[in-house]
Amino acid sequence: MSTDQLSRTFAALADPTRRDLVARLTLGDATLGELAGSYEMSLQAVSKHLTVLERAGLITRGQAGARRPVHLEAAMLEPLTDWLERYRRQAEQRFQRLDAVLAELAADEAYPDTARRNPEEEQ
Amino acid sequence: MSTDQLSRTFAALADPTRRDLVARLTLGDATLGELAGSYEMSLQAVSKHLTVLERAGLITRGQAGARRPVHLEAAMLEPLTDWLERYRRQAEQRFQRLDAVLAELAADEAYPDTARRNPEEEQ
């Protein structure tokens, strides 16, 4: 798993326990002990999951004495949606261009004298 | 890395090479050979990355003889944006509710006789 920010964040969400932690934290901050109660694994394992989320920037841990409330940094989800939307849109646009090409080919079929343009390869 | 669909898809995108492959494929289908030329790793390694993307449903491989054109299934990006948007929005709403609570506390400060409601814990 590579070390750049986007990779770390995608990787952090590639685990159902960590996604559940994020979902849980949208309802409000919580301590490790509170969170760990919901899972059938050791408290230390949950703490490791939180460390992964922290290194991805998705959470921060407060320092309120012995209790360290975990806080979700939901803004860090945006780069992911940005990336996903960018390429989904780009693929969609290409699909529309392909539709146009096919329509043009159909037109060529109907009027065979029309010049044919190269249908593949964009910048 | 757990085996559910969402986990597989997030995990598939948690690698810069695979994200680059997805980006590349938004421009059009390509064969393994064409794709592998762009990376400083063996053709077999790129093929493994494609297998990961395939198991996540993000690509399909055609069967046109010896050449097997790789096709992006951009629609499979949607469940990810859905998940991200859902929780980003949920966190945002909570933040707005928190703002409301703080405003209310400020009002209580100004008019101390107003009854105080429990500011924490939602469903």
Next chain:
DNA sequence: GCAGTATTCAACCGTATGGTTGACAACTAC
């Protein structure tokens, strides 16, 4: 059929991941 090209399969290697347990540290409260 044969030569060449495109892709996959298999074995292997180093490192990262997700989990465990046990010991330690830090803070709270009496």
Next chain:
DNA sequence: GTAGTTGTCAACCATACGGTTGAATACTGC
């Protein structure tokens, strides 16, 4: 201070991941 609670650190283990190389398979074109 001493106890108790909360969280972290460290060592360890099994398995998965990302890469390599070498061999095998599948198709094309003569």
